[in-house]
Amino acid sequence: xLKVLKSGFFVTIQDLGRYGYRDIGVPVSGAMDADxxxxxxxxxxxxxxxxxxxxxxxxxxxxFDEPTFICLxxxxxxxxxxxxxxxxxxxxxxxxxxxxxxxKLQNGFRAYLAIKGGFQTEKVxxxxxxxxxxxxxxxxxxxxxxxxxKNISFKPLISxxxxxxxxxxxxxxxxxxxxxxxxxxxxxxxxxxxxxxVSKENNRMAYQxxxxxxxHSHSMLTSGTLPGTVQLTPAGRLIILMKDGQTTGGxxxxxxxxxxxxCTLAQKKLGDKFxxxxx
Amino acid sequence: xxxYPISIKPFGERAVLVEWPSEVKESILADILDFMEAxxxxxxxxxxxxxAYNSLTMVYNNDHLDFEETQKMILxxxxxxAKSPSNRVQHLWTIPVCYDQEFGIDIQxxxxxxNLSVEELIQQHTSHQYVVYGIGFLPGFMxxxxxxxxxxxxxxxxxxxxxxxxxxxxxxxxxxxxxQESPGGWNIxxxxxxxxxxxxxxxxxxxxVGDKIQFNKISKAEYDLHKIEAEVGIYKPAKxxxxx
Numbered sequence: 001x002l003k004v005l006k007s008g009f010f011v012t013i014q015d016l017g018r019y020g021y022r023d024i025g026v027p028v029s030g031a032m033d034a035d036x037x038x039x040x041x042x043x044x045x046x047x048x049x050x051x052x053x054x055x056x057x058x059x060x061x062x063x064f065d066e067p068t069f070i071c072l073x074x075x076x077x078x079x080x081x082x083x084x085x086x087x088x089x090x091x092x093x094x095x096x097x098x099x100x101x102x103x104k105l106q107n108g109f110r111a112y113l114a115i116k117g118g119f120q121t122e123k124v125x126x127x128x129x130x131x132x133x134x135x136x137x138x139x140x141x142x143x144x145x146x147x148x149x150k151n152i153s154f155k156p157l158i159s160x161x162x163x164x165x166x167x168x169x170x171x172x173x174x175x176x177x178x179x180x181x182x183x184x185x186x187x188x189x190x191x192x193x194x195x196x197x198v199s200k201e202n203n204r205m206a207y208q209x210x211x212x213x214x215x216h217s218h219s220m221l222t223s224g225t226l227p228g229t230v231q232l233t234p235a236g237r238l239i240i241l242m243k244d245g246q247t248t249g250g251x252x253x254x255x256x257x258x259x260x261x262x263c264t265l266a267q268k269k270l271g272d273k274f275x276x277x278x279x
Numbered sequence: 280x281x282x283y284p285i286s287i288k289p290f291g292e293r294a295v296l297v298e299w300p301s302e303v304k305e306s307i308l309a310d311i312l313d314f315m316e317a318x319x320x321x322x323x324x325x326x327x328x329x330x331a332y333n334s335l336t337m338v339y340n341n342d343h344l345d346f347e348e349t350q351k352m353i354l355x356x357x358x359x360x361a362k363s364p365s366n367r368v369q370h371l372w373t374i375p376v377c378y379d380q381e382f383g384i385d386i387q388x389x390x391x392x393x394n395l396s397v398e399e400l401i402q403q404h405t406s407h408q409y410v411v412y413g414i415g416f417l418p419g420f421m422x423x424x425x426x427x428x429x430x431x432x433x434x435x436x437x438x439x440x441x442x443x444x445x446x447x448x449x450x451x452x453x454x455x456x457x458x459q460e461s462p463g464g465w466n467i468x469x470x471x472x473x474x475x476x477x478x479x480x481x482x483x484x485x486x487x488v489g490d491k492i493q494f495n496k497i498s499k500a501e502y503d504l505h506k507i508e509a510e511v512g513i514y515k516p517a518k519x520x521x522x523x
Binding site for chain 2: 021
């Protein structure tokens with residue numbers, strides 16, 4: 001078990017998501033920055049879908065009770081094992097009693113802790129990703145114990161790599177959304193010339209942006225939405241749906257983020273700025 | 280069965296949006312459901328589909344998709360579906376609702392605004408069958424069509440921060456049930472004791488798009504009983520098979 005001594009701001013278990021239930025309104029969930037998760041799992045020889053811990057903004061303090069191997073990725077939150085600094089994309093062997101803790105957020109917003117074999121929490125509807133009401137709890141709490149598999153024999157093929165942080169990009173690649181054609185020239189020039197800022201309304205469901213573009217009065221029948229769908233409210237606000245986002249919505253879907261740009265946005269926090277680039 | 284013109288748009292790297300004429304109509308929904316059945320019969324792994332009113336979002340979970348190829352496949356499938364008769368099975372569900380003041384916290388106000396007595400309001404709400412045009416927004420939330428005009432009422436001017444799970448509400452042309460506790464601006468007229476989403480079941484949501492719903496007024500005592508029965512898993516709402 002991995003004991004959560006202190007849980008940090010918002011720590012959840014995530015895999016790559018819950019597929020096959022969007023027809024009954026269940027969001028896909030899963031790691032916000034899937035690229036970082038896949039890379040860490042690859043270094044550990046895990047299935048890409050192996051469950052990891054998603055650590056938002058501030059890190060937890062965690063204690064291992066069995067030997068295993070771990071790999072960090074995503075945001076840099078000054079992680080240490082027994083006060084010895086460890087880097088992202090470095091396979092680290094840990095043993096009983098070791099303490100993983102985090103310090104200051106250096107860049108990004110969401111860090112990942114991957115573990116050999118993946119965390120073994122209960123699968124609900126085919127996924128371990130925490131999302132209420134599918135799972136009973138929405139995040140890890142102080143004192144909680146998270147199961148994993150003991151491992152003493154793993155021989156990593158590569159024990160450490162330097163990988164550029166994709167998330168330091170300050171533009172998001174977008175495709176035209178289903179209602180792109182509704183945009184006026186003024187709205188188009190607003191979208192593609194302005195720099196946008198992440199507002200305080202940002203979480204695993206959606207990111208709202210601070211800047212407004214020209215308002216509109218288009219109404220449409222409720223229709224499907226996806227992670228990365230950019231909705232335009234009548235007031236001219238842009239709302240970008242993320243992994244826990246609703247499966248349907250009634251606002252025009254003007255843009256759709258590329259999968260890579262969803263990962264980039266997942267690493268942006270309140271006040272961070274970016275622009276849109278049409279693919 | 281009537282077949283409608285469809286349009287297909289790319290929707291990011293792994294999805295397409297198929298749209299039927301922009302109307303809330305049972306014959307359009309039937310054409311969408313027939314298409315889904317014909318497409319499922321092709322047995323191509325990786326596709327996930329969800330309906331909302333006049334549109335179908337088709338997500339391909341396996342790999343990136345080729346839009347031109349997918350578009351052709353969808354058009355061919357839609358053109359060919361009329362040839363094979365539909366085997367779709369649909370149900371009419373009787374959903375119990377307790378309209379007592381304890382649950383229907385806005386029922387007095389709604390009855391005044393609509394110029395109906397509370398009894399008339401309940402009678403009208405329970406005498407119609409509502410078509411499920413989509414499930415989304417929240418797990419198990421049904422988009423219902425067919426509300427009589429006499430029950431149309433604007434949303435509350437200020438949404439509530441918390442609406443109880445199971446709350447039955449009215450808003451604009453819609454009526455529906457909150458499957459979980461959530462914020463919301465609908466006018467609450469009752470509560471349904473049966474959970475609409477249960478992740479512990481193989482089929483977490485018993486209602487399917489295309490089914491119909493009819494509400495049935497129950498007493499507080501029946502409500503309490505159904506609530507316990509539903510929690511231990513022995514209560515199932517009554518259903519009747521409708522033919523497609």
